[in-house]
Amino acid sequence: MPNKAHHELNRRSWNAGTKAHNSHKGDQAAFFRAGGSTLFPEERRLLGNIASKTLLHLQCNSGQDSLSIARHLGARVTGVDISDEAIGFARRLSRESSIDAHFVRADIYDFFEGHDERFDVAFSSYGAICWLSDIQAWGRGVAGCLKPGGRFVLVDFHPALLMFDEGWRLNEDYMGGVVCEYDSGVGDYVAMTGVAAGVDSLEPGITDFHNPFPGVEYKWGVAEIVTALIDAGLTLRHLQEYAFSNLFKPFPDMRDIGGLRFAAPAHLPQHIPLMFSLVAALKP
């Protein structure tokens, strides 16, 4: 069963965190009006040609990737996120950049239950899976949102990454839906990383951010994620691991390898999985 009490804590934590993140990103509407995109080559390649297709963006946050998909890949996008702040921002950004997209504020588990439309493509990315309290129900929900022949595309940080502490010491569980409650809540990873997609240099924005709302994350291994989708009737078409992470620099000594990507420091093995992607499809 999804843990709605945890999701409610996360909604509050993401509301505060999202405000801090966006405070560093400058005039996002101007960026999009000038033709900007926040997409990385990984998701562009996996999404492929989706012009005029309907796309459901699960956990879309403030909609920057949703609007990039709508503008640059030509899909008709619906974004869903639990955070009021994120969806409010996404709707404003859509209006002010004149990029059409539809945004729904909802817990994705409620959306799965209450929404009848079926989509050609579902998409989720970069920091999504760790917020899911029930991975099997998520798999069923994703499958239930797709038209026959529809595809689900996921690019996320590798759960192996979450086993290490800041000094790369093995410190945490890998799998099993282990619950991790953080009093510190959603942090200002934009300020900590010092980069954001489509932003040349960050604005100071909200400084010394301390989130007053705790957050709750879950540890799901790659096998649990894939199995949830297979159990729900999807067929795995692609699975890849990457030894770099886009945008996210969880450890201070990670190497900046350009293109807003970070890799393990030189003294460590260089094939540590930091990100993974998958594509799973429903039978036509």
Ligand SMILES: C[S@@+](CC[C@H](N)C(=O)[O-])C[C@H]1O[C@@H](n2cnc3c(N)ncnc32)[C@H](O)[C@@H]1O
């Ligand atoms: C790291 S962000 C994902 C960023 C996203 N890739 C983007 O395009 O910016 C994780 C998002 O998951 C959302 N979230 C967490 N739990 C959720 C839930 N149960 N239902 C819907 N959204 C949720 C948060 O509000 C947050 O916006």
